[in-house]
Amino acid sequence: MTLVSGRDGLPAGQALLLERLARIDFPTLGHLLEDGFVSPAIRRLGLPRRMIGIASTLALDTPDAGAVNRAILELGPADVLVIDAGGAPSHAVIGAVTVAALHARGASGVLVDGVVTDIDALADPGSGICVHARGTSCLTTKRLGGEGGRRQVPVEVGGVRIDPGDLVLGDANGVIALRPQVLASVLDAAEETDAREPALLRAIADGEDPRTLLHLG
Ligand SMILES: O=C([O-])CC(=O)C(=O)O
Numbered sequence: 001m002t003l004v005s006g007r008d009g010l011p012a013g014q015a016l017l018l019e020r021l022a023r024i025d026f027p028t029l030g031h032l033l034e035d036g037f038v039s040p041a042i043r044r045l046g047l048p049r050r051m052i053g054i055a056s057t058l059a060l061d062t063p064d065a066g067a068v069n070r071a072i073l074e075l076g077p078a079d080v081l082v083i084d085a086g087g088a089p090s091h092a093v094i095g096a097v098t099v100a101a102l103h104a105r106g107a108s109g110v111l112v113d114g115v116v117t118d119i120d121a122l123a124d125p126g127s128g129i130c131v132h133a134r135g136t137s138c139l140t141t142k143r144l145g146g147e148g149g150r151r152q153v154p155v156e157v158g159g160v161r162i163d164p165g166d167l168v169l170g171d172a173n174g175v176i177a178l179r180p181q182v183l184a185s186v187l188d189a190a191e192e193t194d195a196r197e198p199a200l201l202r203a204i205a206d207g208e209d210p211r212t213l214l215h216l217g
């Protein structure tokens, strides 16, 4: 399964890092790291099941649909649009139309500290864009002129500071956002952990003493 759409436009090192991370079980990273874990109040609300990509940030100061649309048009390959909707906490900033536009831009996903709408369209696996947000609303943003946001600034999403260029990984368990170097530093260990787990699960199912398997014996 290709998770990193549009990765052909990326530097080789970054594309390889994203490819390797895409094969990791994301919660495995939780065994190895303490920082970068977005609040569980932000949940996966759309399908496909996972997203992985490069943070492209928007700090939304007013409920301005124009600012969101502008940001979407500026997205590059494999970007995850990260919206801090602190200036519009009750207005849905993403919905069926914006998700279709994100998909057309080759984006990998969208992460919103705020709410979204058109949930049935977002939950359709064919939407092509994995959406994480705090919840849903029928109240949406309006076209206010497009000046209501700041692009590519550090934002805070679910208690985590996210800088443009950070990597964003999300699935049904939650979202992780960290510097590429931090994720690269635990990649070997994460791959080893994932490689060991099937044998461990088999051994437990086969009745081996869990005290030994779980290092308690
Ligand atoms: O208007 C909005 O903020 C989001 C929306 O409904 C859409 O993208 O379809």
Ligand SMILES: [Mg+2]
Residues within 6 Å of the ligand: 095, 096, 097, 117, 118
């Ligand atoms: Mg809509």
